[in-house]
Amino acid sequence: MRAITWICLLASTLVVTAADYPLKPVPFHEVDMTSAFWRPRLETQRTVLVPFAFGKTESGVAHLQAAADALAGKKTDGHRPHRFIDSDLYKVMEGAAYLVKLRDDPKLEAKFDAIVDVIAAAQEPNGYLYPSHTTGVGAEKDMMGDKPYEFVVHSHELYNMGHMYEAAIAYYQATGKDKLLKVAEKNAAHVNEVFFEGDPKYNGGKPIRQAPGHQEMELALVKLYRVTGKQLYLDMARKFLEIRGITYVPDGEGVMSPTYAQQHRPVAKQTKAVGHAVRATYLYSGMADVGVLAGKTAYAKALDHIWANITDTRMHITGGLGAVHGIEGFGPEYExxxxDAFNETCAAVGNVLFNYRMFLLHKDAKYLDVAEVALLNNVLAAVNLAGNRFFYVNPL
Incomplete structure (x- = not known):
């Protein structure tokens, strides 16, 4: 459902800061989309797709409500949702925020506000927000561990929060309402303490210092930095990138392979696209942002190599990435x-995110060419014209 947000608008929430990309993007809330091609599609999303998607993510709201109930001392027996259903809800909310800016929609705004109330109630006093652990009855214990942050490589605790940050930022920029933004900032302070300073309640009081198993937090923290101006968030994004492939390297096969989540070597030394394609493109997007904003010049060199490797050997003519089923990712060069290509829609969205940033960095239209190919031929093609049917995979 990440496609919802990018079909809505290419230039989402970037705001100019002291050190920034050579090309300065325009924030989405300062744009009035009048294109005869895009405007009707956005209206379809506002009237059909987003309400449909909210219906499909009602279990995410129920998941959060169960956490709120648990914190209030109520029983939540029998509640077994997927550990990252929350992230799907947050993505829909981000898309809804863009559409609220497109046209006043009191009904959609009221829906958003009601969900924000549930999210705020589901957040633990210290900022932790992950209903599966809060309720103690989440599904897939083998993928999330028995307690918070025990299995960061696959729990999606930080991934979920990254998407919540993006939803909060988009809604704040669209409406000026900051309740969800405050939830995001409270969680970010908690994450910083647990992962980089040490919290007696987690990991024996020692900083966890482990990069997210599914990238997203990094680019979301950059957005949070841009909106609030607080250096802490950029520093956190930088630290998560700096420790990737250093403090923790998986030792296994498949989803536990070192390459699956790009943890096989430090990010500045990576030169080829490997592993899960969505994780990879989110990583590369975060690297581009942090490279520019935090002066990590080695990231640009690494990204140049990775971009060439993708476009020369690992990208379909449609802009689709991640041809291999199973790992939902990159296979050998020219495979x-x-x-039977996989080409997950989310990976095509990630391809747009990555190339958009490369364009801002290098001021070269070839990056927008790739972004446009992926956006029009894979992302848009994954949603029907009526706005209520979708392709998760996109074979040729």
Whole structure:
């Protein structure tokens, strides 16, 4: 459902800061979309797609409500949702925020506000927000651990929060309402303490210092920095990138392979696209942002190599990435099958995110060419014209 946010608008929430990209983007809330191609599609999303998607993510709201009930001392027996259903809800909320700016929609805004109330109630006093652990009855214990942050490589605790940050920022920029933004900042302070300073309640009081198993937090923290101006958030994004492939390297195969979540080597030394394609493109987007804003010049060199590797050897003609089923990711160079290609829609969205940033960095239209190919031929093609049917995979 990440496609919702990017079909809404390419230039989302970037705001100019002291050190920034050579090309300065315009924030989405300062744009009036009048294009005869895009405007009707955005209206379809406002009237059909987003309400449909909210219906599909009602279990995410119920998951959060169960956490709120648990914190209030109520029973939550029998509640077994997926550990990252919350992230799907947050993505829909981000898209809804963009559409509220497109046209006043009191009904949609009221829906958003009601969900924000549930999210705020589901947050623990210290800022932790992950209903599966709060309720103690989440599904897939083998993928989330028995207690908070015990299995960061696959729990999606930080991934979920990254998408919540993005939803909060978009809604704040669209409406000026900051209740969800305050939830995001409270969680970010908690994450910083637990991962980089040490909290007696977690990991024996020692800083966890482990990068997220699914990248997203990094680019979301950069957005939080841009909106609030608080250096802490940029520093956190930088630290998460600096420790990736250093403090923790998985030792296994498949989803526990070192390359699966790009943890096989430090990010500045990576030169080829490997592993899960969505994770990879989110990583590269975060690297581009932090590279510019925090002066990590080595990241640009690494990204130049990675971009060439993707476009020369690992990208379908549609802009689709991640041809291999199972790992939902990159196979060997030139392994680009037709009928059984995976090419997850989210990976195409990530391809747009990455190339958009490369364009801002290098001022070269070739990056927008790739972004446009992926946006029009994979992202848009994954949603029907009516706005209520979707493709998760996109074979040729």
């Amino acid at each position: 680009l099958p037709n009928a």
